[in-house]
Amino acid sequence: MKIFTIKDGEVDLGVLVERYLLFGGNQSVPAIIIGDVNSGKRLGTMRVHLLKNQWREWENNNITLHYAYTATDGNGKWELFAESESEYEDSEKQNAFCVFRTSLGRFDTNSHTGDVTNKNIFGYYEYANFPGKVLCRVNIAEERIGEQIIAIMYKDCVFRTSCPSISNMLSDEIEDDSHFYRWEPRSATLHGGYDIRGRMHEAVFDRYLDVRSLV
Numbered sequence: 564m565k566i567f568t569i570k571d572g573e574v575d576l577g578v579l580v581e582r583y584l585l586f587g588g589n590q591s592v593p594a595i596i597i598g599d600v601n602s603g604k605r606l607g608t609m610r611v612h613l614l615k616n617q618w619r620e621w622e623n624n625n626i627t628l629h630y631a632y633t634a635t636d637g638n639g640k641w642e643l644f645a646e647s648e649s650e651y652e653d654s655e656k657q658n659a660f661c662v663f664r665t666s667l668g669r670f671d672t673n674s675h676t677g678d679v680t681n682k683n684i685f686g687y688y689e690y691a692n693f694p695g696k697v698l699c700r701v702n703i704a705e706e707r708i709g710e711q712i713i714a715i716m717y718k719d720c721v722f723r724t725s726c727p728s729i730s731n732m733l734s735d736e737i738e739d740d741s742h743f744y745r746w747e748p749r750s751a752t753l754h755g756g757y758d759i760r761g762r763m764h765e766a767v768f769d770r771y772l773d774v775r776s777l778v
Contacts, residue, residue: 564715565651565751566629570664571726572742572756577627578662580611593621595643595662597711598701607701609713610642617645631660633698633715641698641713657718659746659753661695667709668727668740675712678721678743679762688741688759694720716746716753721768743768 568575583594593613598606611628613621620626630651631643646654665673677691695714702710716722725741743762744755754767762768 564630564632564654564658564660565656565753566631566660566662567753568662568664569724569744569753569755571666571724572758574744574753574755577629578660580613580621580626580628582625583608583610593626595699595713597662597664597699597713599703605701605703607699607711607713609699610636610640612642612644614645614647633660656751657748659716659748661714661716661746661753663712663714663724665709665711665724666726667703668725670727671703671709672727673709674723674725675710675714676723676725678723679741679759690723694722718748719746721745721762 580593582591593611595609630646677694681689695716697714699713723741727740743757
């Protein structure tokens, strides 16, 4: 799978593989780390198995991984196995591996959903359930509202992240803080960062749910 990191409307190719100190503090292993990294609390981790030629670079400094596949360990926990670009080109490329580093917004909230589906009588948009397969999830707020996730996104799915802002909460106008994305395996492209108006009008969404009348 091709790997992407998503944060508040920005899409980057690849994901940073860091050092995760195992319990006891005697050994570090390659891992993707999400959550409240600054405090070291409420962390989510996914073990990464690097290729032989990637180990030295990782040992000298953290490495950015671009292609990988997933499998579970003996305890049923998901792990990531690096693959080369040539191995990726020979594989089935229907899905994308996405790391969501969504920030916290007002009241320590954020959200990950599917596409917009409706606009209710109060003027607020409604959304489908998140269409990806969540492999790792961690709550990054004490109230257990805001979260970051690692997920597999399926062919041609449209999805959304949101980090509600204080300014929008205080505005008289009903404003949407959403960012919309679509994974297109044919071109191996993750289209992303569109606001609600971009979702209605950008060509990358033309084949999907026609919701332009909701604006």
